[in-house]
Amino acid sequence: MGRKFFNHKIVKIILIIILLLGPLILFFLPSDYFDQGKSVCLSVVFFDLECYGCGMTKALIHLIHFEFFQAYEYNKLVILVFPLLFLWWLKIVLSLFGKNILKWF
Helix, strand or coil: HHHHCCCCCCHHHHHHHHHHHHHHHHHHHCCCCCCCCCCCCHHHHHCCCCCCCCCHHHHHHHCCCCCCCHHHHHHCCHHHHHHHHHHHHHHHHHCCCCCCCCCCC
């Protein structure tokens, strides 16, 4: 059922548009857009402890805006997460075009 759904041409076009517009929208948002507000992380809400993922969204947004020092300050794991997310995004986009790359990923 799932594979049939993603084989429809209109679904592929919609997915391609979403996958290409997503990073552009994040790039055009201000780099401090997600810096304010309360944390929604369950470990912070219930136990007042930061987990390894805390600050990752803020770090990724600052990294997209080429603010490397601030990104590293929010979460040091952004150095590993960003390249992996980029490869995953690239694999999905190219697979929608019929190219199969990074079979190990």
